[in-house]
Amino acid sequence: MQTHSQMPLQVADAGRLQWDEQADLVVVGFGAAGACASIEAVSRGLDVLALDRFAGGGASARSGGVVYAGGGTAQQQAAGVEDSPQAMFDYLCQETGDAVSDETLRDFCERSREQIAWLEHQGASFQGSVPPVKTSYPSDQYFLYYSGNEAVPTYAAKAKPAPRGHRTVSSGQSGHALFAALKSSALYQGVRLQVQSEVRRLVQDEAGAVLGVEVWRLPFGSRIAERHARLSRWVDELHVYAPSLAERLRRKLRQMELTHAERRLIRARHGVLLSAGGFIFNRGMIAQYAPKYLPGLPLGTSGCDGSGIRLGLGAGGEPAHMERASAWRFINPPLAWAHGVIVNADGQRYCNEEVYGATLGHAMVEKQDGRALLIINRRLLKQAFVQIGPGKVWSFQRLPALLNMLFNIKRGKSLAQLASKTGLPLSGLEETLTAYNRAARGECKDPLGKSPAFLASLEQGPWYAMDLSVDSKLSPCAMITLGGLKVCERSGQVLNTDQQPISGLYAAGRNAVGVASNLYVSGLSLADCVYSGRRVGAHLALKAVAKNSTGDPA
Structure with a gap:
């Protein structure tokens, strides 16, 4: 079994190396977690150097904020x-x-x-x-x-x-506004940020303590750095619409880095923080840890390649919850879709359709082999078209719904005809709709606990079915990873396989196991970035005070 670890540079002690730069805290990955850790640390008197392979922000800046x-x-x-x-x-x-x-x-x-x-x-x-x-x-x-x-x-x-x-208050997707505020605050308070700087190895002594990082940086202000910055922006913009093209351009970015980046060694006097995002763009890691999620559409940026986690594994860290990924199968808006029923390959319902999209996606991938067909009737279809009209929903919500209702839909004048067109067993489909319609008429409670306000009778046809399965081409299922390195929950320090802290090494955000590492809820990952990032900054500041007052390396 592959480990996908990034082995560290082993040295006898810090004095054996010629360091190019030093800082109290070296942050690897400057997204929300890295920025929050940086701010907390610098506000408490630490010298902070943040490194990012791209321009900073990562998935946090491209999120909903x-x-x-x-x-x-x-x-x-x-x-x-x-x-x-x-x-x-x-x-x-x-x-x-x-x-x-x-x-x-x-x-x-x-x-x-x-x-x-x-x-x-x-x-x-x-x-x-x-x-x-x-x-x-x-x-x-x-x-x-x-x-x-x-x-x-x-x-x-x-x-x-x-x-x-x-x-976050902003027009459109608000992640950029949240990160802009964090970045501005960090720089104003004295955090040093170096972009286009990729950490390829940790530096570790013979006792296993992390001393610093080996970073490869594109020459500042060079033509190749400008090309790299421009291409990296295009890659992240194109990915959702043309993933294959984006992947080819991502390989070009990698070649630029391997050819033109210059090596530097940076000493971390008190600690290195890994906060470089999840691993959804690393197909090898997905195949190893969460193969059920391979058909989904990776959501994030090119930096979500598991690099931070691999650095931690190489230093002896233990991974956990790596099989946990979040599949986003949202069926609201349009609200009318949530009044229909989701069925599996047997025509049976398996989830309350009003639940959060990641909850539905989890049930679909983990328990139903990735199958999900939405059944509605003509009345709900008409309502759905109205609900996604101009000015009523975001374009990223309208376009997928419209494409599915126009090109990913099968119609049946009878349930028998719909079953024939979809390959669903007629007996299962009839049984499902009979039970659902009884609940919609108020004759009984919905067996899956759906609120009365979300129930709608599907007795009158014609009926329509949309294939929203995990591998749907017209309705790609966006996904992120949730697992990471085990950490001490009081400090954020990375734990080894013996559950002992690795000296000098910390993790936060999606590089670490945290409150968002089981099931996803919108906003929980960013909240965890704030919480876990600040935890590391505060701990290191207290550690530095203790070291300075006693001379104990702590």
């Missing part, structure tokens, strides 16, 4: 929403599983209000405007929404629901 927060944030209070850290904890217990301890999850919830206030202090902006209906991502009018399963009956029965998706 949603931060999962609750417990009574200022935005929730402005919206008249009642919430508490306990309610937030009770809900997240249903999503996080055993990814982190109850103690860590409770701390995450207790500090949630402060995290949002801290982000605002860095220049990010949030509001308490709540959309009138559930959506996967709200329009520019709304910035606080139910970003997970909070209001779904089975979840609400265990935790008082509240909207906790805090979307």
Whole structure:
């Protein structure tokens, strides 16, 4: 079995090397986690050098900019929403599983209000405007929404629901605005950022302590650096629309780096932080750890190649939850789709259609061999076209829905005809719709716990089926990875296979196991980046104080 580790440069001690540069904290990967760690550390007096293979931002800058927060944030209070850290904890217990301890999850919830206030202090902006209906991502009018399963009956029965998706105020996808605020704050406070700088190896002494990094940097201001920057922007823009072309250009980027980058050694006096994103773009790692997710569409940027995790593995770190990936099968908007039924290859329902898209995607990939067919009728189809009209949803929501309703749909005047066209067994389809229609008429509760407001009778045809399976060509299923390196939950220090901390090595964000490493909820990964990044910065600052006061290398 492959390990995909990146073996370190082994030396007897730090004094044996000619270091080109030094810093208290060296950050590998300057996305949300790296930026938050940098800000926390520099604000506490540490000298911080951040390195990024590209321009910084990574998947965080290209995300929706949603931060999962609750417990009574200022935005929730402005919206008249009642919430508490306990309610937030009770809900997240249903999503996080055993990814982190109850103690860590409770701390995450207790500090949630402060995290949002801290982000605002860095220049990010949030509001308490709540959309009138559930959506996967709200329009520019709304910035606080139910970003997970909070209001779904089975979840609400265990935790008082509240909207906790805090979307950064900005036009369109807000990740760029959130990262811009973090980057500006970091640079203003004195963080040194070096872009187009790829860390290829950690430097480790004979005892296993991490001393620094070997970085390969494109010559600053050179023509090749300009070409690299321009091409890397094109690659990330093209990927969703032309993944094969993007992959060819990604190979060109790699060749530029291998040919023109210059080697430098950077000493980390107190620690190295790995915060370089997940591994969804590393097909070899996906094949090894999460092969069920190979048919999906990788979501993120070229830097999400597992490089940080591989550096940690090479230094002796232990991976966990690497089989966990998140498949995003959103069927709202259009809201009418969520009133239909999702069935498997046997024509049977297996998931409440009102659940969050990643919850549906998880059930589809992990339990149904990636199969998902959406069954609606003419009335719902007409409603769906109206609901995705101009000005009503984002273009990234409208276009896939429109393409599927025009080109990825099969029509049957009878259920027998629909079954024949889709290859579904007629008996299974009839059984499913009979039970569903009974619930829609109010004769019984929906067996999968669907809210009455999301039920719609499918007694009248004609009927339509859309194939939304994981390998659908017209409805690509976006995916991210959730696993990473095991870390100490109090410091963020990477743990080895004996569950002992590796001296000088830390991980945060999607390089580390955290609150988002079991099941995904919109905003939970970014919230974990803030939480885990700040944890490392704070720990290293305290460690530096202790070392300076006692002379103990700690």
